[in-house]
Amino acid sequence: MSASSVVVETPPQYLSLPALVQLLETIFQRHGCRAEVARCLAENCAGAERDGAHSHGVFRIPGYVSTLASGWVDGQAVPVVEDVAAAFVRVDAGNGFAQPALAAARELLVSKARSAGIAVLAIRNSHHFAALWPDVEPFAEEGLVALSVVNSMTCVVPHGADRPLFGTNPIAFAAPQAQGQPIVFDLATSAIAHGDVQIAARKGERLPPGIGVDSLGQPTQDPRAILEGGALLPFGGHKGSALSMMVELLAAALTGGNFSFEFDWSGHPGAKTPWTGQLLIVIDPSKAAGQSFAERSQELVRQMHAVGLKRLPGDRRHQQRERSQHAGIAIPAEQLQQLRALAQD
Secondary structure (H helix, E strand, C coil), X not given: CCXXXXXXXXCXXXXXXXXXXXXXXXXXHHCCCCHHXXXXXXXXXXXXXXXXXXXXXXXXXXXXXXXXXXXXXXXXXXXXXXXXXXCEEEEEEEEEEHHHHHHHHHHHHHHHHHHHCEXXXXXXXXXXXXXXXXXXXXXXXXXXXXXXXXXXXXXXXXXXXXXXXXXXXXXXXXXXXXXXXXXEEEECCECCCHHHHHHHHHHCCCCCCCCEECCCCCEECCHHHHHCCCEECECCCXXXXXXXXXXXXXXXXXXXXXCCCCCCCCCCCCCCCCEEEEXXXXXXXXXXXXXXXXXXXXXXXXXXXXXXXXXCCCHHHHHHHHHHHHHCEXXXXXXXXXXXXXXXX
């Protein structure tokens, strides 16, 4: 290979978490979000990047910006919190983002969970474009158990069907343990997250078999074929499909949000965020009888390690979080340049 053909990669630049949050907050405010919304989205996105969840980190920022510019989502929306029952809270997100709606209802939700032992939060008229684990992990850090589901835009073919209907429809769960980090997982009910397909397409990579189909319904490992008229498949065949159906019912039918197939963004070129709903269930385990739940969680983890399990859900994320806290969050130089340009627009 000649010297002229050698490609020299520019090393990444490293930012602290507060510095990345500040940069993203500036971008969101400059592109139409009120201060509280900008802060919520920036913390969520920066936290995902810090933890190595790149498909929901700064990769998403251009999509947020184009969505705000299209008028599809209201960055100025003020959530309306409704106290409707002893253990039930509703929020109308006002065609805004789901994270500020959760933040607005959080204090009431926790209060109800501690009083009644369990509480439900139903968010409707909302947009969710981010990782779901940041929505539940903070509850576990307070000693609570949390489960959340959110549906998205139609891009998944139900098992046995021939056309897409469901969204990627993730499920997130968090529980405290007596020592160490909470037990947290966040998984799409599709065979792979949509953001991971987009990243593979950008890198020119092929996907494993069984991930998706092309526009003719034929199996494909080409991420572009999935994105350009194709669709994803559910994980685990009929099992993932059933879970995805459950998410549609809980996140949309129960909350009053849109099903994954009920909104039309064709009149808003550049729109990327699904306009659906989200459900959260928060449980106070101290109301249960017997030993401390956090200690029981710790025992389960100990036994899982004892039978040879090397890595638990969330371990990789926490390890990356620790590395980021010491060395900073690595951002590719070109991507950081793009972010700083968006902050100046």
